Amino acid sequence: MSVVCSLYVPYNDNMQLIDKLAILADAAKYDASCASSGTDQRDSKNGKGIGSSGGMGICHSYTPDGRCVSLLKILLTNFCIYECSYCVNRASSQVKRARFTVDEVVKLTIEFYKRNYIEGLFLSSGIIKNEDYTMEQISLIAKKLRTEHDFRGYIHLKTIPDASPELLAEAGKYADRLSINVEMPTAQSLQQFAPEKSPLGIKKSMARLKSGIAEAKAHKRQKKTISNQRIKSHIKFAPAGQSTQMIVGADQSNDRIILIQSNQLYNNFKMRRVYYSAFSPIPDASQALPLIAPPLMREHRLYQADWLLRFYGFEVDEITPLNSTSDGMLDLHIDPKLSWAINHREFFPINLNKASLEHILRIPGIGAMSARRIINMRRYSRIRLIDLQKMRVAIKKVKPFIETSDYHPQARLLEKDNLRGYFIPPEQQQLAF
Amino acid sequence: MTGMAEKQLTVQQDFKRWREMARTYLQNAVIPADARWDLGDQLALPFSFEQPKSAAKTNKHQVPAAFIQVAQFLSQHRDHSKWTLLYQMLWRLTHGEPYLLRLSSDPAVRQLHRMNKAVSRDIHKMKAFVRFNSSSHSGEEHFHAWFEPEHLVLEAVAEFFVKRFTAMNWTVCTPGGCAHWNQKQLRLSEGITYAVYQQMTEDDEMNEYWRQYYRHIFNPARLKEAAMKSEMPKKYWKYLPESVLIPKLTQKATLNMTHMLSQPATDPERLRAKSKKLKQQQNAIRSKNQKQAQ
Structure with missing residues (x-):
């Protein structure tokens, strides 16, 4: 009788909701994104449903790490069959496990939203059974929120790479933003530290999201130009686009390699944002990846460099030149x-x-x-x-x-x-x- | 909340009144130094002018639409000097400086930006930090909130909440006024004190869930207390049920991180060695990935 057995059956136990919340928030905090801006304008003025979105995002609180709390950021479950060395939820980790039911997540989201604690939900999950099953469960929550509760707040779904295209399309219908984490700056590092993740599969899914987003946008534009003929059908697909996250400092990649990767992600997949997450100590680390104090200043400089690439007309070669004495690293003392x-x-x-x-x-x-x-x-x-x-x-x-x-x-x-x-x-x- | 005195939408009315007065001053060529606005709560002309017969005919003063917008926005500022500033700018806009708003370093423009920034920050923070407490009265759920904005932004924020929480009954109270929404109409009433507000509300059990979330979404390895305080200054903490946790979380953060760093690491094969099924499943995915990579 191993613990793993519980991975394969729906998880039913008597754990209190408030205890699950602790475990599944702990499991979600290493994702840096909290954005809730830039999606479609929506409100509840017609008296049905709840919520509004569009325009500037709102941070409803800040934790003592200085981070914005905008969304209810949780995992559906932290059971996981993957063995990603950097991750607190990897299969071999001895952290406590829990699993929300679909209705529990829906309830928490609605009740939190009504009290003005949050702008919406950011849902991710460990991989249980297989990729498709996990993706289906995640989508189901978004679907329930949108169709049963007419929820008009923000929904960000973490997309499981390698889930089927039909399931991605379904997720895009209900979510404002979809994201897939590249996790590591290079394919080699990903293979080393996340052997169940496939660099190719990740890029394929990102490309699918890109075309889904572009198609929906083109459709909307077309609708506007012939607005006097009302078209009822409309394609919806992640109006706030896609984003991704890279962990900084877990592998040996220098800043130049990281920025080259970001640049490609922006250019090839029209990412709204690439988030940099300083590799952070986790409870129960893996022997395969020793812990370090998180390189917060490095993370900060990477964000500045990222801005230079996107808004100031700089090239990667200018920010981190190939033949320099800095070994492809940004100066930590000056921007x-x-x-x-x-x-x-x-x-x-x-x-x-x-x-x-x-x-x-x-x-x-x-x-x-x-x-x-x-x-x-x-x-x-x-x-x-x-x-x-x-x-x-x-x-x-x-x-x-x-x-x-x-x-x-x-x-x-x-x-x-x-x-x-x-x-x-x-x-x-x-x-x- | 019955029995409270009704109140009119004040900010918009004030602006309308200022606009009428400013128009009259302008038509009578009253220079900014002579214009008077400081007349208590109600704006009123200090002396009577000859009112032009037809506003349309004499309204030769054109100002950029952007000015009307920023002026209207500024009427939410608490400081009465706003009216003087606006008239000064109006005067210059109509006396040879139509591009005034583009002069970012001009003292009046800077003052306008500064004051408007304070107002929009106030609006933004109020939208963020208002917390609704649920309570049930004769079977119907009602949400209450308390906030002390620095400027006259209750109306703007209430309109935002009307769009967001249309299908809820709620009341937001401030010392300067309360806004009530019954799913159909927005009504304003006189302000109340915090003590009175506290008597109206009870603690909401969801606050405990929210505190639990806040406690666990915090990463102690990234403590940046100053960054948190600059975005969420202490003056807002009284509205936030989670703020009681801050001192303890902050205090214990370094200790928690040191503890994490000193713990022995776990063998990645730990579970694979025990469970054949997991090992098979992982191996299948790994070999598929390796094939893909080749």
Whole structure:
């Protein structure tokens, strides 16, 4: 009689709901995503159903790890036949196991939502029986919420790679967002640390999601253009798109490899977001993967680099150059944009009254918002240093890199050998991360 | 909640009134320094002007639609200086600076942005941190909430909740007013004190479930107390049933992480060795994956 037997029969026991909630929230907390924004506009104004969505997401609370609590993030069950070394729920782990019934998840979601604790549900699951069975159970909850309770809040479903295309289509009908985690930056690492996961299967499923999302979007656009003829049928498929997550620091991949992977995920599968999750200590670790303190600063720098790729026109080769002394790692002490600028001083100073938006976006300390404001403003008046100050731009940071009508940087500041040192407080230069 | 004095939608009315007054001032060429707005709760013109006969004819002052929008939004700010600021801007917009709103570094524009940002933050935080307590009165479920917004945002937030919680009966009370929804109509009444509110409500058993969730979704290995406090400052904690847990979770976090790091690791073969079925199942998936990779 092994514990595993219970994996194959519906799990029925007398565990209290509140105890299951503890176990299945504990099991879900290593997923970084909490987004609830960017989906279809919906509300309950017609008096039926409950909830609304669309527009800005709302964080209803913050845990002491500084993370936003926006969705009820739980696992349907933490029983799992997979042996992913980094995962608290892997088959060999000795954590307590539990399984919600479909109705229990539905009840928790609705009751939490009514009290304004959450924006919706983020549901994932360990793999039980097989991929299709697990996916079916996850979809069933979303379906019940949407059809029986007319729930109009946000639903994010973790998609089981290798589940059948029909089941993915079903999930997309009810969910706002679908996601499949790549988990590791390379296929080799995935094979090593998650032998039951298939790099190819993951990419195939991501491609399916991409085309499902694109098809539904095209359909919606078409509907708009011929809006005077009301078309009743409409295809629904994950209007908030797909996202994924990569664990940072469990394997040996450097930041360059991670960013190349992200870039491909954005380009090939139209990901809304790639989340980076610093490998975090878990209760009952595996011998196959020793624990470390989570590399939180590294995770933070990767998010900054990710932003540069998506909104600032940078290439991976610029952020983490191939032939550099940094071994493909981001500088932990300064942000990647500043780091790039220090290594490309020939690009500066940039004249704020003349330069293009693309160039202004490259100035350290000037964000996308300020860059647009500068462009807007200079149509009517010349930009002076004091204008930047009033726009709350960090003057000390931008000073070596800009020119305004009343300010030209001292040449020696840009030519300083230790320009990097100018930005790091001396007590921090010693810090080892 | 019966017997409470009825209240009108105040913010929108105030704005309408300001707009009428501003129009009159403008038509009479009253410079911003001479315009008076500080007349208590009700905006009223301090002296009588000759009212133009037809508003349409004399309304030659064009302002960008965006200004009306931001001005309307600003009327939710608590500080009375908003009316003066708005008239100053209106004056400049109609006296040679039609592009004023684009001058991000102009002191008036900055002041407007700053004040509007405070209002939108207040709205956002109220939408986030209002907690509804369920109670049953003669078989019907009713939800109550208490919040102390910094600005006059109750109406805006109530409208948001009407769309979200249309099929619920609820009341949101603040010191400045209460909003009531009975699934059909939104009604406003005078504000109450926190003590009175507390007498109205009972503790909701779901709060215990919510606290349980909060306790377990927190990862002690990632403690970042300052980040949490900057997004959820202490002044909001009194509305949140989960906040009682924060000191203990924070205190024990480092200890929990050290404990996790010091525990012996588990053999990945532990269960495979015991269960033939699991081993077979895993092996089947692994060999399928290996074939796929080749």
